[in-house]
Amino acid sequence: MLKMTFKTLSIACLLVGAGVAVAALATRKPPAEPPTPAYCQAGGNWLLLGTTPPRPASIRDIVAHAARQDVVLLGEQHDAEDHHRWQLQMLSALHAQRPEMVIGFEMFPRRTQPVLDQWVAGSLTAQEFLKQTEWDKVWSYPPHLYMPLFEFARINKIPMRALNVDKSLTRQVAENGWENVPEEAREGVGRPAPPLPEYVDFLREMYRLHEKKSPAHAGKKGNTPDAGFKGFLDSQLTWDRAMAEALSLEVSQDGRRNPTLVVGIMGSGHIRFGHGVPHQLGYLGVPKVASLLPVDLAGECRQLEAGLATAVFTLPNKVVPPSEPPRLGVALEDTAQGLTISAVTPGSLAEKTGLRAGDRIVDIAGRPASGSSDAVATIRRQPPGTWLPLRVARGDSQLELVVQFPPRP
Numbered sequence: 001m002l003k004m005t006f007k008t009l010s011i012a013c014l015l016v017g018a019g020v021a022v023a024a025l026a027t028r029k030p031p032a033e034p035p036t037p038a039y040c041q042a043g044g045n046w047l048l049l050g051t052t053p054p055r056p057a058s059i060r061d062i063v064a065h066a067a068r069q070d071v072v073l074l075g076e077q078h079d080a081e082d083h084h085r086w087q088l089q090m091l092s093a094l095h096a097q098r099p100e101m102v103i104g105f106e107m108f109p110r111r112t113q114p115v116l117d118q119w120v121a122g123s124l125t126a127q128e129f130l131k132q133t134e135w136d137k138v139w140s141y142p143p144h145l146y147m148p149l150f151e152f153a154r155i156n157k158i159p160m161r162a163l164n165v166d167k168s169l170t171r172q173v174a175e176n177g178w179e180n181v182p183e184e185a186r187e188g189v190g191r192p193a194p195p196l197p198e199y200v201d202f203l204r205e206m207y208r209l210h211e212k213k214s215p216a217h218a219g220k221k222g223n224t225p226d227a228g229f230k231g232f233l234d235s236q237l238t239w240d241r242a243m244a245e246a247l248s249l250e251v252s253q254d255g256r257r258n259p260t261l262v263v264g265i266m267g268s269g270h271i272r273f274g275h276g277v278p279h280q281l282g283y284l285g286v287p288k289v290a291s292l293l294p295v296d297l298a299g300e301c302r303q304l305e306a307g308l309a310t311a312v313f314t315l316p317n318k319v320v321p322p323s324e325p326p327r328l329g330v331a332l333e334d335t336a337q338g339l340t341i342s343a344v345t346p347g348s349l350a351e352k353t354g355l356r357a358g359d360r361i362v363d364i365a366g367r368p369a370s371g372s373s374d375a376v377a378t379i380r381r382q383p384p385g386t387w388l389p390l391r392v393a394r395g396d397s398q399l400e401l402v403v404q405f406p407p408r409p
Contacts, residue, residue, distance in 0.1 A: 040301040043316025052306045059093065062311050066290040067097035067261065070251045071281060075268030075293040075309070078141045079381065082315050086294045087265060088148050098261035101158050102250045106243060106266035107139045107146065108162035110187060116160040120153055136402065138167075140365035142386040149265065161250060163243040163264065165189060167366065174235035177227075189245060192237035193283035199275035200233065207232045237280075240270055244280035251286055268293050273307055325380035326405050330355060332372040338362070338393075339369040353403045355392065362398065363391040 039047055039054060046062050047054035066072045074090055076083040095101055108116060115132045118124050124132065129150070130143050153160050165187045172181050178191070195203075207229050243266060252259035270276040271291045278289050291309040295301045301314055329348020330341045339361045344350045361369040364378050365388060382388055385407035392399050 036302065037304075040297050040314065043297055043314045045314045046311055047304065047314065048311050049304060049306055049308050050310075054304055054306075054312075057311060062292070063090075063093045063097060065310070066292065067094060068288075069261075069290045070259075070286055070288040071247055071262045071264060072290045072292065073264045073266065073271050073277060075266065075271045075291070078267060079145070079383075080294075081145055082318070083294045084145045084149065086313055086315065088152060090292065091149065091152055091263065094261060094263060095156060095158070098258075100258050100260045102161055102260050102262050103149075103153050103158055104161040104163040104243070104247050104250070104262065104264045105149075106163050106264075106270070107135075107141075108133060108160075109138055109164045109166045110162050110242075110246070111166065112138070113162045116162055119150065120157060120160055122154060126150075136387060136389040137366050138164075140389060142383055144385075161246055163246040163266070165238070165242045170235045170239055173238050174231040177231055178234040178238065187242070189238060189242045192234075192241035193280055195233070195237060196275055196279060198273065199279070202275065203233055203236055204229060236276075240276040241280050243270065244277045244284055244286075247277070248281060248284040248286045271309060273309075326382050326384070328355075328379050328403060332361075332375060334372050339372060339375060341392075349403055349405065353390075353401050354399075355390075355401065356394065358394070360393040361390060362393050363389075365389060 037053065039045065039056065046057045046059055048057045048062075072090075072094060074087045076087060091103065105116075112133045115124070115129065118132075119129045126147060130136075135143055150160070152158070169181070169185065169187055169189075172185065243264065247262050247264050250260060250262045264277065266277065271278065271293065274289075274291065278291055281287075281289055290311075293309045293312045294315050295304070295312045296315055297317055301312075304312065327349070329345035329350040331343040333340050333342045337360055341350070341355060341357055341359045341361065343357050344355055361375065363369060364375055369375055379388065382405050384405055386405055388403040388405065390401045390403060392401060
C-alpha cells in the first residue's frame with residue numbers, strides 16, 4: 001500500500017510539473033476497491049493461515065490443534081468488546097480439552113501476582129481485586145471488558161499469572177537503552193532474543209507514526225531519530241521477552257501425564273506473524289505455540305496473509321447505537337510547560353472532577369500526556385460508564401484525579 005501511494009504521488013507531481021491541470025487529475029475516478037473475499041462476507045468462521053488464500057476450518061479442528069500445544073496465545077484489540085467475548089469462548093473450549101490450565105494476562109505487572117492468587121482463591125471482591133491490582137494505573141481500559149475472563153478463572157480455580165512488568169522499566173529502557181538499565185532494575189527479565197528484520201521494519205513504522213503524533217518526544221535531550229528508535233525497539237523487545245518468560249515458566253517440563261496448558265491473553269500486536277512473544281518463546285525452548293486472533297470483516301480480514309497467525313476467527317458485524325463522544329469540558333493548550341487547561345466549562349465533567357484552569361495534565365490513563373490532539377482522542381475513545389485517571393500538576397503539587405463518564409442512557 002505504501003509503494004502504491006508513493007508511486008501515485010510521484011506521477012501526480014510529474015503531471016502537474018508538465019502543466020497538466022490539477023482539476024483534470026481530480027476528475028479521474030479513484031481506483032476501484034478489490035472485491036471482498038468470500039471468507040470475509042460472513043462472520044463466525046475459522047480460517048487457517050498456513051496458505052494463501054486462507055483455508056476454512058471448524059472450531060473442532062482449531063481447538064483440537066491448539067490443545068496439543070504447550071502455549072496458546074489469544075490476541076485482542078484492547079478496547080473491542082467482542083474480542084474479549086471471543087477470548088472467553090476459547091478459554092471455555094480449551095479448558096474442556098485441557099483442564100490443567102494456567103492463564104497469563106498482559107494487563108498485570110509481576111508485582112500484582114499475590115493479588116491474582118487471592119482473587120482465584122475467592123478471598124477478594126471484584127472491587128477489591130481491581131483496587132489492589134491498581135487497574136486504573138496499570139491498564140486503564142474499562143474493567144468490564146475483562147471481568148468475565150477473570151471470573152472464569154476464579155470459578156474454575158484456574159491459576160492466573162501476571163505477565164507484564166512495571167511501566168517504569170519499559171520507560172527506562174526506552175529512554176536509556178537496554179544496556180544502560182541496571183540489572184537489579186530489570187525485574188529479572190533476561191536479554192531479549194534478537195528481533196527478526198520484518199519485526200524491526202514493522203516497529204520502525206510504528207515509531208514514525210508515534211513521532212508524528214508526539215512531536216514533543218523528538219525534542220527530548222539526546223533523543224536523535226536513531227537513538228530514539230533504538231530505545232523504542234529495546235522497550236518493545238523487553239515487553240515481549242518479559243511475557244514470554246512468564247509463560248515459559250509455566251510450561252510443564254517434567255513429563256506429567258496431564259501437563260499444563262498455558263494460555264496467554266495479550267494484544268494482537270505481540271502475536272502477529274510470530275514476531276513478538278512467539279519469537280521470544282522459541283528462543284526460550286518453547287516451540288509448540290498456537291496463535292489465534294479475532295479479525296473484523298471490514299478490517300484485517302481483507303488483508304490476511306499466510307503466517308499472520310495459526311488461525312483467525314471472523315467476527316460478525318454488529319449494529320452499534322450512535323452516541324456522542326465523551327466531552328470533558330475543557331479548553332486545552334499546548335504550551336512550553338506541557339498540556340495546559342486554559343478554561344473549564346461550568347457544570348462540566350471537568351469541573352465536577354475538580355479540574356481548574358491553569359492545571360497542567362501530566363498523565364492520561366497512566367500514560368504521559370503528549371499533546372492536545374492525543375488527549376482529545378483518548379477522551380473520546382472512552383466508553384460510557386468508564387473511569388479515566390488523570391495526573392495533573394497544580395502549582396508545586398501533583399494531584400491524582402479520576403473522571404467518571406456517565407453511563408449510556
